[in-house]
Amino acid sequence: MARFIGKRLALGLITLFLLSIFVFFGSQVLPGDVGRRVLGPFATPGAVKALNHQLGTDRSVISQYLSWIGGFLHGDLGKSVTGQSVSGIVGPALLKSAALALLAFIIVVPLAIAGGVFAALHEGRLSDRFISVGGLSATSVPDFVWAVLLILVFALWIGVLPATAQAPPGAGFFTQVEYLILPALCLVFVLFGYIARMARAGTIEALDADYSRTALIKGLPYRSVVFKHVLRNSLLPTIAVVATQVGYLIGGLVAIELVFNYQGIGQALFRAAQQKDFPVLESAVLIVGIVYLVATLLADIAYSVLNPRIRYGSET
Amino acid sequence: MTGAAPTETSPQQETAPALELNDLEVEYRVRGIWRRVLRGVSFEIAQGESYGLVGESGCGKSTAAFAALRYLPRNGRVSGGSINLGGHDLIAMTGEEVRKLRIKTVSMVYQNPGSALNPSIKIGDQVAEVYRLMGVGDDEATERAQEMLGKVRMSDPARVMERYPHQLSGGMNQRVVIAMALASDPTLLILDEPTTGLDATVEGEVLDLVNGLRAEFGTSLLFISHNLGVIGKMCDRMGVLYAGRLVEEGRVQEVFENPRHPYTVGLLRCIPRGGVRKDQQRLDTIAGFLPGLGAELPGCVFADRCGLMKALGSEERCQGTEPPMHELGGGHGARCHFHEQAQTLPRVIEPVPAPRAASDKNAVPVLRAENVRKTFHQEGHAVHALADVEFALAPGETLGLVGESGSGKTTLARTLLGLTEADEGSVVELDGTPLASVIAKRKGEQVRALQIVFQNPDSALNRRFSIHRIIARALTTLIGLSGEPRESRLRELAHSVRFDVRLIGARPAQLSGGLKQRVAIARAFAGDPQVVVCDEPTSALDVSVQAAILNLLVELQGEKGVAYLFISHDLGVVRYVSDRIAVLYLGRLMELGGAETVFEPPQHPYTEALLSAVATAEGAERPRIRLEGEIPSAAEPPSGCVFHTRCPRYLGAICEEQEPPLEEVEPGHFMRCHIPVDELRTIQQSPPPPRPDRARSPDAAAQ
Amino acid sequence: RPDVAKVSPPQTKPPKPGGTIRAGIVAPAAAIDPIKISDEGGLAVLAMTGQFLVFSDRHLVLHPVIATSWTHNHDGSVWTFKIRRGVRFTDGTAMSAEDVAATFNRLADPKVGSNSLSTFAGVLSKGNTQALDPETVRFKLDAPNGNFPHIVSSDNYNAIILPRDYSGNWQSTFIGTGPWKLQNFTPEVGVTYVRNPHYWGPPAVADTSELKFYAQEQAAVLGLQGNQVDVLPHYSVAGGRALLTDPAIRTTQFHSAAYREIHLRCDKEPFTDKRVRQAMALLADRRGMVEGLLATKSDYGNDSPFAPIYPSTVKSVAQRQRDVAKAKELLSAAGKSGGFSVPVNTSNDFELPDLAQVLQDNVLVAGIRLNITVSDLGTYYGSSTFGTSPWLDSVVGITDYGHRGVPNVTLDATLTTKGPWNAAHFRNPTYDKLVASYIAALDLHAQRRYARQIQELLLDESPLIIPYFYYFLTGAHNNISGEYSTAMGQVDVSRAGAV
Amino acid sequence: MTTQPAATTGGAAVDVGGVAAQRGPSDAKAARRERLAVLAHSKTFIAGSVILGIWIFCAIFGYVIAPYDPLKTDPINALLAPSSSHLFGTDTLGRDVFSRVIVGARDILIVAPLATLLGTVLGTALGLITGYFRGPVDDILSRIIDTFLAVPVVIVGLLALVALGPSKLTVIIVIGIVFTPVIARTVRAAVLSERDLEYVAAARLRNEKTRYILFAEILPNVLGPVIVEFTVRLGYAIFTIATLSFLGFGIQPPAPDWGLQIFEHYGLISGGYWWPVVFPALAIASLVVGVNLVSDGLSQAFER
Numbered sequence A: 001m002a003r004f005i006g007k008r009l010a011l012g013l014i015t016l017f018l019l020s021i022f023v024f025f026g027s028q029v030l031p032g033d034v035g036r037r038v039l040g041p042f043a044t045p046g047a048v049k050a051l052n053h054q055l056g057t058d059r060s061v062i063s064q065y066l067s068w069i070g071g072f073l074h075g076d077l078g079k080s081v082t083g084q085s086v087s088g089i090v091g092p093a094l095l096k097s098a099a100l101a102l103l104a105f106i107i108v109v110p111l112a113i114a115g116g117v118f119a120a121l122h123e124g125r126l127s128d129r130f131i132s133v134g135g136l137s138a139t140s141v142p143d144f145v146w147a148v149l150l151i152l153v154f155a156l157w158i159g160v161l162p163a164t165a166q167a168p169p170g171a172g173f174f175t176q177v178e179y180l181i182l183p184a185l186c187l188v189f190v191l192f193g194y195i196a197r198m199a200r201a202g203t204i205e206a207l208d209a210d211y212s213r214t215a216l217i218k219g220l221p222y223r224s225v226v227f228k229h230v231l232r233n234s235l236l237p238t239i240a241v242v243a244t245q246v247g248y249l250i251g252g253l254v255a256i257e258l259v260f261n262y263q264g265i266g267q268a269l270f271r272a273a274q275q276k277d278f279p280v281l282e283s284a285v286l287i288v289g290i291v292y293l294v295a296t297l298l299a300d301i302a303y304s305v306l307n308p309r310i311r312y313g314s315e316t
Numbered sequence B: 001m002t003g004a005a006p007t008e009t010s011p012q013q014e015t016a017p018a019l020e021l022n023d024l025e026v027e028y029r030v031r032g033i034w035r036r037v038l039r040g041v042s043f044e045i046a047q048g049e050s051y052g053l054v055g056e057s058g059c060g061k062s063t064a065a066f067a068a069l070r071y072l073p074r075n076g077r078v079s080g081g082s083i084n085l086g087g088h089d090l091i092a093m094t095g096e097e098v099r100k101l102r103i104k105t106v107s108m109v110y111q112n113p114g115s116a117l118n119p120s121i122k123i124g125d126q127v128a129e130v131y132r133l134m135g136v137g138d139d140e141a142t143e144r145a146q147e148m149l150g151k152v153r154m155s156d157p158a159r160v161m162e163r164y165p166h167q168l169s170g171g172m173n174q175r176v177v178i179a180m181a182l183a184s185d186p187t188l189l190i191l192d193e194p195t196t197g198l199d200a201t202v203e204g205e206v207l208d209l210v211n212g213l214r215a216e217f218g219t220s221l222l223f224i225s226h227n228l229g230v231i232g233k234m235c236d237r238m239g240v241l242y243a244g245r246l247v248e249e250g251r252v253q254e255v256f257e258n259p260r261h262p263y264t265v266g267l268l269r270c271i272p273r274g275g276v277r278k279d280q281q282r283l284d285t286i287a288g289f290l291p292g293l294g295a296e297l298p299g300c301v302f303a304d305r306c307g308l309m310k311a312l313g314s315e316e317r318c319q320g321t322e323p324p325m326h327e328l329g330g331g332h333g334a335r336c337h338f339h340e341q342a343q344t345l346p347r348v349i350e351p352v353p354a355p356r357a358a359s360d361k362n363a364v365p366v367l368r369a370e371n372v373r374k375t376f377h378q379e380g381h382a383v384h385a386l387a388d389v390e391f392a393l394a395p396g397e398t399l400g401l402v403g404e405s406g407s408g409k410t411t412l413a414r415t416l417l418g419l420t421e422a423d424e425g426s427v428v429e430l431d432g433t434p435l436a437s438v439i440a441k442r443k444g445e446q447v448r449a450l451q452i453v454f455q456n457p458d459s460a461l462n463r464r465f466s467i468h469r470i471i472a473r474a475l476t477t478l479i480g481l482s483g484e485p486r487e488s489r490l491r492e493l494a495h496s497v498r499f500d501v502r503l504i505g506a507r508p509a510q511l512s513g514g515l516k517q518r519v520a521i522a523r524a525f526a527g528d529p530q531v532v533v534c535d536e537p538t539s540a541l542d543v544s545v546q547a548a549i550l551n552l553l554v555e556l557q558g559e560k561g562v563a564y565l566f567i568s569h570d571l572g573v574v575r576y577v578s579d580r581i582a583v584l585y586l587g588r589l590m591e592l593g594g595a596e597t598v599f600e601p602p603q604h605p606y607t608e609a610l611l612s613a614v615a616t617a618e619g620a621e622r623p624r625i626r627l628e629g630e631i632p633s634a635a636e637p638p639s640g641c642v643f644h645t646r647c648p649r650y651l652g653a654i655c656e657e658q659e660p661p662l663e664e665v666e667p668g669h670f671m672r673c674h675i676p677v678d679e680l681r682t683i684q685q686s687p688p689p690p691r692p693d694r695a696r697s698p699d700a701a702a703q
Numbered sequence C: 001r002p003d004v005a006k007v008s009p010p011q012t013k014p015p016k017p018g019g020t021i022r023a024g025i026v027a028p029a030a031a032i033d034p035i036k037i038s039d040e041g042g043l044a045v046l047a048m049t050g051q052f053l054v055f056s057d058r059h060l061v062l063h064p065v066i067a068t069s070w071t072h073n074h075d076g077s078v079w080t081f082k083i084r085r086g087v088r089f090t091d092g093t094a095m096s097a098e099d100v101a102a103t104f105n106r107l108a109d110p111k112v113g114s115n116s117l118s119t120f121a122g123v124l125s126k127g128n129t130q131a132l133d134p135e136t137v138r139f140k141l142d143a144p145n146g147n148f149p150h151i152v153s154s155d156n157y158n159a160i161i162l163p164r165d166y167s168g169n170w171q172s173t174f175i176g177t178g179p180w181k182l183q184n185f186t187p188e189v190g191v192t193y194v195r196n197p198h199y200w201g202p203p204a205v206a207d208t209s210e211l212k213f214y215a216q217e218q219a220a221v222l223g224l225q226g227n228q229v230d231v232l233p234h235y236s237v238a239g240g241r242a243l244l245t246d247p248a249i250r251t252t253q254f255h256s257a258a259y260r261e262i263h264l265r266c267d268k269e270p271f272t273d274k275r276v277r278q279a280m281a282l283l284a285d286r287r288g289m290v291e292g293l294l295a296t297k298s299d300y301g302n303d304s305p306f307a308p309i310y311p312s313t314v315k316s317v318a319q320r321q322r323d324v325a326k327a328k329e330l331l332s333a334a335g336k337s338g339g340f341s342v343p344v345n346t347s348n349d350f351e352l353p354d355l356a357q358v359l360q361d362n363v364l365v366a367g368i369r370l371n372i373t374v375s376d377l378g379t380y381y382g383s384s385t386f387g388t389s390p391w392l393d394s395v396v397g398i399t400d401y402g403h404r405g406v407p408n409v410t411l412d413a414t415l416t417t418k419g420p421w422n423a424a425h426f427r428n429p430t431y432d433k434l435v436a437s438y439i440a441a442l443d444l445h446a447q448r449r450y451a452r453q454i455q456e457l458l459l460d461e462s463p464l465i466i467p468y469f470y471y472f473l474t475g476a477h478n479n480i481s482g483e484y485s486t487a488m489g490q491v492d493v494s495r496a497g498a499v
Numbered sequence D: 001m002t003t004q005p006a007a008t009t010g011g012a013a014v015d016v017g018g019v020a021a022q023r024g025p026s027d028a029k030a031a032r033r034e035r036l037a038v039l040a041h042s043k044t045f046i047a048g049s050v051i052l053g054i055w056i057f058c059a060i061f062g063y064v065i066a067p068y069d070p071l072k073t074d075p076i077n078a079l080l081a082p083s084s085s086h087l088f089g090t091d092t093l094g095r096d097v098f099s100r101v102i103v104g105a106r107d108i109l110i111v112a113p114l115a116t117l118l119g120t121v122l123g124t125a126l127g128l129i130t131g132y133f134r135g136p137v138d139d140i141l142s143r144i145i146d147t148f149l150a151v152p153v154v155i156v157g158l159l160a161l162v163a164l165g166p167s168k169l170t171v172i173i174v175i176g177i178v179f180t181p182v183i184a185r186t187v188r189a190a191v192l193s194e195r196d197l198e199y200v201a202a203a204r205l206r207n208e209k210t211r212y213i214l215f216a217e218i219l220p221n222v223l224g225p226v227i228v229e230f231t232v233r234l235g236y237a238i239f240t241i242a243t244l245s246f247l248g249f250g251i252q253p254p255a256p257d258w259g260l261q262i263f264e265h266y267g268l269i270s271g272g273y274w275w276p277v278v279f280p281a282l283a284i285a286s287l288v289v290g291v292n293l294v295s296d297g298l299s300q301a302f303e304r
């Protein structure tokens, strides 16, 4: 187990290193000049030059990279070209994304698993078709389309929920949750199909497996077969799917965060890309990568802890 | 059945047969159409009786077994007839009643023990669950589960209780399944090919166990197998199923000795029995194929393939009217209009052996291996799959290679072929010229000369290619043919493997297993090879098809003078085709010699054990030698003689300390054992005494 | 002329004191540094706590703030400002003329690289601002300038008065002399303020105030509608059309000199021929643009930076109108009767992509095909130097120009031979001379004389199409009164509150 | 179908045990016919085909059947509510939303499939290579694939489009490349289970070139997963392209792209102008639902 985690961590580090290089050199191709982007088109060239010098963006690409990565490794994310500290931008954004992701997960995971299992138990019937096809369709309708439709219905027509996600400062817990409901609901639509499909496939596979037959032939009631024998095997792959969705939730929600004016990490990335704010871009991408890798690693660990085949290895 | 709750013991139950099927009809819905699978199947199993069901793959054996539990796949239904289980009419029962019945009265064990157990629940809990279902409290359930595991001769049951299925070997898992099945002390135990995936040595052990427990519990058995030998060993009576219809039924001995249905007759003729060899007799086969699922068969279900019908010219009767079950006395019955003449069924194949090209024992060996080693590196472990293998293969000769699963047979084949790179220092020579260890570095000549026929024709043929493309490609790459010469050579080749050229445009999926194997053989012979490795070429096939393929291989050898390295775990088959036999254990050659020298009588303790495990259709058996424990892992081979941990003739410390060399004990006969060959021949006459050093339980060695 | 048009009836009731007043703005693009800031979000933040010598109102009328009065010498080359007494910074320290002088010397220092350098170029040099006594500051100009107070007014949004020892990092203190004092600042989220206890003027009506940042105009609009803010100091028709029909929202509109410029590169085919440029300008359907794109919230433009709001603008110069027949005539005279196709670049802001599409459709009747490329702002401006900027290099480009108190900068920078923003690559010595004369002109009469000539010249040469000068729109909830915003984007909420 | 052999060799009796096709070609044809019948009776498949068919029809004939020129601006008549003359109303530039929705099918139905195809081709090639070779090639490529997967697709697409400048071609290329690693992963998994099958060993035993083994032997056998992956990715391509358009980095104005229309107008819904947003949104939703219904129907038919 320790060996497995160690190996995964090492691979993860390589991936992150590659990622930092890709983003860095990729961002060099982004058009425009950093100082110019900050100061705007009408600033004098002298002012732009001075700012570039101050930001260090006039140095060689390699030395910029090295000083940035050096800082990153010491936990110093540096300063945004806008002068704010990068951790001051990325940190809160990450927290916000995490809050939204968490709420979405709390709603969607039980719902989708229940839906998927229900569909599997009714395989081929109308309810199964409805859940499977409906879920898949909801999944592939772009998130911002959901956002627009939900705002229209719930915020503007019925008027029960706020149209933006950012609760006023000092708002209590429940108010904050209230503000997050609509965006979370969009994510529920988008994620439901994924997770339900996985849960359904896993359950069908487990239902068809010989051991379920063994249990039935033992004389176990169907319900017990499902709950005692099927689910513990069928829900394992679902964990991995939920984990990969973390990648989408933390960083991929550019459109939704835009519509709901939510300063999550997706927004931070979007803005950084547009403004060529390299320190923010690089750190945010790396952090998104870290979150993704950690989530998948945790899922793998959870998977192996829950799965005796991996937990104990084969000893014979 | 008069509404008596199945859990109560009604008076009927005492006398009622354990299982009674009456005119059972089962259908599966495939692509929207209901198709008949079982056609009026009737048989009964008396209390305490063991009933065998045989028939080729797809004839409906498993369906009958599951129907007996009223457990059908979602797309299946019982469309007629009745099922009586211990006097209860299963079909009339509610789901809940059936469930209660399953708890107490009937259990089932099926083929793949690995998948029959829940991978994420501890063995102990899975077994105890049966007791809890019967209403036993938790603690007692656990206790009794442990007791039951002991009864299936599981060493250290307490430890096994805490384990998960993947931590046990296939044989041990099957014993757990059997323990679970017998835990409720059922009146009927259904075993559906319980040993098919297991090694012969393990199979023997499991069958012994079932026999022992059956005696102890007084359980009735429904035993399904395609292996007639196993049926012979296990059953009192048997039924022969064909295309969903029971075509013959009777006492096992009676059916084997006096079969009265042409199908049974043909089936028995297909297997190499009584130590026949290729230069004595050719095997018979059954022409044609099982009719498709749900086919309309107004007459005898076997008519299409029946040689007797053709010989008698009785097409009208046989294809027009369904023969009744003719009672022949003693419970023997056959569904054949001409059952008296069944044994005159004409042979499809003349018994005359195929002519053989003279093989010159003193010629330069076409293939010679020396010091062949292969070490795999797996997650830091070194797995020594082959150690110092050496042998020579004369032109036109067949060398049989036997050994338990994991002994390195396939690895040896792949190493010779260059598919797996041998370790440094290994020597493989073709016609006296050393071969590069990877195929990519071998010359075209050499590549052509060494070919293989794989075990599974499904994966050996590219399923996206037409047969034409598969063979033509081999002709192009191996001997550079193209255009018309290639086409004519292709037709010749198809002809020589008895493959109908009209099917040349088909895809593999449209062909039967036997036909696919013919294509694979044609491909191997495309470049006129000198040596063809056959890695279990018939183990995926039904017996009748196996016979045809074996015949073909023998014929081709006669025509082309090719040498075979023939791998199989079926000792009967190996003995039939081989001139010489090599016995492999943990990557080491234990014995090598002429087929008769090695087998008749066996001398090396391992060979002896292998042979004794085999159940033959003759029923005549040598005393079973129990091989103790599991095969050791190739990653940590035992010290000294690698066989010492399981050897029935274990001598003592010397076996654990010194590895015996492979010695030529008589001309052409090599053996690896500390016991001198003469002594071996003598002690072979009597069963081995229990091993003195085995105070430990047998399974401890495995863990 | 109607100076301030109200869309909905104005809220006339006075606000009740106390409470919080909240305004929404588009988040500042960069760190908020008074010296460097150039975007609307940033300058709005500056003006919350910072104050100027002089305040330029919506009609470009100047009002004393830190300066109480100002005088100039005979030719307008030396200006003397009297500084208000008793002004204290938000940290409690007293402000004096020294601070004022230091502020302007800093802005004029080329080494500091302030954003005002382009405004002060040729007007005021470093070291030429002097505190004569604690209440008097004297500016010695590089050249006479009749409009100098405008240059040190709120129209020059960088010119808030800072302490003499200001050394950067304004964001940590938000130091200034205004009615508000920083309470809390969260980047990307917003700023909260409390009343400045040291304020020299009447205390703010509300107890606290707040600027809420939005990533995007649309979000800010939703924020106003969703009652997250009380006031939206500035919104565009493109982004905030929803507010125009919202009965809960009161929109205040006023003229501005802000415009969208469509440049035609005079040195590139097919626009080397002025007839082709004239044809393009004649094909543009200004009415459709004003009434459709801008929902009538704009004045018509006449293809020169002279906005109707400037006193110097000559309104009697004939307004150019759509004339397809004449355009076709001109095109065939120029040998382009078959039309041509040409790329158009613009940025993804406000109604610019829409304007591009309308223009594309407008000119199609004459067979002219425009291929639109819309990029993000940064990409469009590129490095803002010739050769590496789609803005300055494109054959046709559509660019946003903000409001300015006087047209001097736009006349000079966008069209003179040496103009750094001369995307049209217009080279006309007559024009250059006219602009120099216009800037030097001290009195309105003289300015108008040159203005007429410039307007007519630009109509004839047509290097630019300036179809409209859009109104500046401020949204507020109906129950709010007293907010005041300027066309620069500054907002004063110190007199605002709920009624 | 049963055929009897006619051949005899060397006096040996004819081996008839097995010369017949178990399931002849005619049987396969029957299976295909039955499968079509299942499709014809599948309500979901029919519903999906109808929806998809309508959009494909719109994509091809959109300009012919649209009541107005979808690009014709009429700013004076901007934002007219739906009425009999403008079924879906008009947008901010006075263009007919109905016509734009109809014609808008074309861009997405060209760009999304082409992008998916590009991704599928590249991903398949990459998956074949990484799956077939073990060792360094696999390790290096797998790390690069992982790297791409660690960042959300939209972000990678966005960065690439900011760098390259948005146009239909760049969108196709960028989405294709962004999808490559995901598809490569699926194909790699399929190849891993193929590479150890004996037909590959048989090809190696003929000393076939690696290229032949990969593309002629293995590729046809992983086409199934590849096709499934293609249909699934097609849905996501629509998703992603619409998102990029929505962010202003996808298909460019004045194209009547649906995502772009939503982007251009979503700020208006709070003003009661829902029609320029809702109709394109429903168009996207119905298209993806149609695609999913069809692929679901297909998989149903092939499962049974």
Ligand SMILES: Nc1ncnc2c1ncn2[C@@H]1O[C@H](COP(=O)(O)OP(=O)(O)OP(=O)(O)O)[C@@H](O)[C@H]1O
Pocket: B028, B029, B030, B037, B055, B056, B057, B058, B059, B060, B061, B062, B063, B064, B073, B075, B076, B226, B293
């Ligand atoms: N669920 C099912 N749906 C459709 N057809 C089925 C199903 N299960 C089995 N069949 C078909 O029914 C026939 C009988 O199957 P069955 O499993 O009973 O055969 P069998 O004699 O046990 O064969 P084997 O020796 O291969 O186990 C076969 O042709 C098989 O393909």
Ligand SMILES: Nc1ncnc2c1ncn2[C@@H]1O[C@H](COP(=O)(O)OP(=O)(O)OP(=O)(O)O)[C@@H](O)[C@H]1O
Pocket: B376, B377, B378, B383, B384, B385, B403, B404, B405, B406, B407, B408, B409, B410, B411, B412, B569, B634
């Ligand atoms: N690629 C491999 N990597 C690691 N170990 C291997 C590999 N291939 C085979 N082995 C190991 O080598 C040993 C011999 O395996 P091999 O497949 O040659 O046995 P076999 O005699 O053919 O068995 P079977 O009868 O089951 O086919 C086994 O212990 C197996 O686990």
Ligand SMILES: [Mg+2]
Pocket: B061, B062, B063, B192
């Ligand atoms: Mg079976």
Ligand SMILES: [Mg+2]
Pocket: B409, B410, B411
């Ligand atoms: Mg093998």
